[in-house]
Amino acid sequence: MPRTIALQHPLDDTGLPHRQTSAQPTPPPAPAVADVARYHHPHFVRAEPGRSEGGVLYYFAPFTGREPEPEVPLAVYKDKAVTWEQSRELSNQYEAARIMWSKARLRLEAAPLLRRAAPLWEAWTSAQAELRRVFGEFWSTADGQWRAQLLRLTDAEHAARKAAGAWDRLAEQLAKLADAQVRVAGEYDELELRDVAREIGLDAKDWWIEHISEYEPVLYSRHDTPVVGDLNRVIEEQRERLREVASLAGDRADRALA
Numbered sequence: 001m002p003r004t005i006a007l008q009h010p011l012d013d014t015g016l017p018h019r020q021t022s023a024q025p026t027p028p029p030a031p032a033v034a035d036v037a038r039y040h041h042p043h044f045v046r047a048e049p050g051r052s053e054g055g056v057l058y059y060f061a062p063f064t065g066r067e068p069e070p071e072v073p074l075a076v077y078k079d080k081a082v083t084w085e086q087s088r089e090l091s092n093q094y095e096a097a098r099i100m101w102s103k104a105r106l107r108l109e110a111a112p113l114l115r116r117a118a119p120l121w122e123a124w125t126s127a128q129a130e131l132r133r134v135f136g137e138f139w140s141t142a143d144g145q146w147r148a149q150l151l152r153l154t155d156a157e158h159a160a161r162k163a164a165g166a167w168d169r170l171a172e173q174l175a176k177l178a179d180a181q182v183r184v185a186g187e188y189d190e191l192e193l194r195d196v197a198r199e200i201g202l203d204a205k206d207w208w209i210e211h212i213s214e215y216e217p218v219l220y221s222r223h224d225t226p227v228v229g230d231l232n233r234v235i236e237e238q239r240e241r242l243r244e245v246a247s248l249a250g251d252r253a254d255r256a257l258a
Contacts, residue, residue: 036076036082036086036089036090039072039073039075039076039082039090040090040093041060041070041093041094041097043060043061043062043063043067043097043100044058044059044060044093044097045059045060045061046058046059047059047089047093056092058092058093058096058097060096060097060100062104063097063100063101063103063104063105064104064108065101065104065105065106065107065108065109066105066108067101069098069101069184070094070097070098070101071094072090072091072094076090098184098185099184099185099186099189101184102180102181102184102185102189102191103181103185103189103191105180105181106177106178106180106181106191106196107191107196107199109177110174110177110178110193110196111196111200113170113173113174113177114174114193114196114197114200114202114204115200115202116170117167117170117171117174117204117207118202120163120166120167120170121167121206121207123163123166123167124160124163124164124166124167124227126163127156127159127160127162127163127164128160128163128164128231130156130159130160131153131156131157131159131160131234131235133156134149134152134153134155134156135153135156135238137149137152138153138242143249150242153238157235160231160235161228161231164227164228164230164231165225165228167208167227168215168225168226168227168228169225171207171208171209171210171215171225171226171227172212172215172225174193174209175209175210175211175212175214175215176212177193178190178192178193178209178212179211179212193207193209194207208226208227210226214226
């Protein structure tokens with residue numbers, strides 16, 4: 001009578017015991033990747049590859065310049081689901097946003113000053129031209145009229161100094177705004193004041209506006225602002241010429257010009 005024998009191991013097709021393979025361990029679940037859309041700047045529209053290798057073009061809704069300076073949200077650095085790559089991309093996005101914002105802010109703040117600057121520059125150039133004209137008249141002034149001409153010259157000097165000072169004070173304000181924009185965006189993405197002026201219909205290519213450092217006082221030293229300093233140099237050169245002539249002529253006027 002046949003008997004059934006229980007096998008401790010199953011047989012394969014050859015009749016030999018079949019070795020069971022151990023079950024493969026289940027791989028751990030992939031870490032969750034954060035959806036960083038909630039961290040985008042509110043003005044962010046999209047990003048796409050740039051023309052250069054690895055470059056990215058960022059598109060934003062227009063900035064007004066009244067918004068707070070764009071900064072990567074602190075929550076990004078606390079979110080453990082945000083990868084290093086995502087964090088870097090967000091950092092680049094906000095850097096681009098800061099550049100756009102800095103230009104908008106410069107346009108906003110500089111425009112009214114640039115409009116005020118136009119008549120001040122015209123006043124300065126007119127006063128400068130008048131000073132040169134009055135000085136030039138000494139070549140045709142009779143000896144008996146020199147003192148009267150000196151009076152006209154000092155009047156022209158006072159008017160020129162007033163106009164130069166008014167210009168430099170406003171130019172300093174514009175220089176501060178320009179410096180603030182570069183500090184945010186960097187020199188490569190500088191927006192020049194002459195370009196802002198052109199956008200509002202002004203020609204500022206000849207305006208004398210130096211770097212902000214040229215307007216800052218120097219410790220323990222006299223420091224003239226750019227246009228005022230140049231004017232003082234011109235006035236001193238003119239007076240030195242008049243002193244020379246007066247001295248050669250034996251005229252006491254050279255003392256008054258000292």
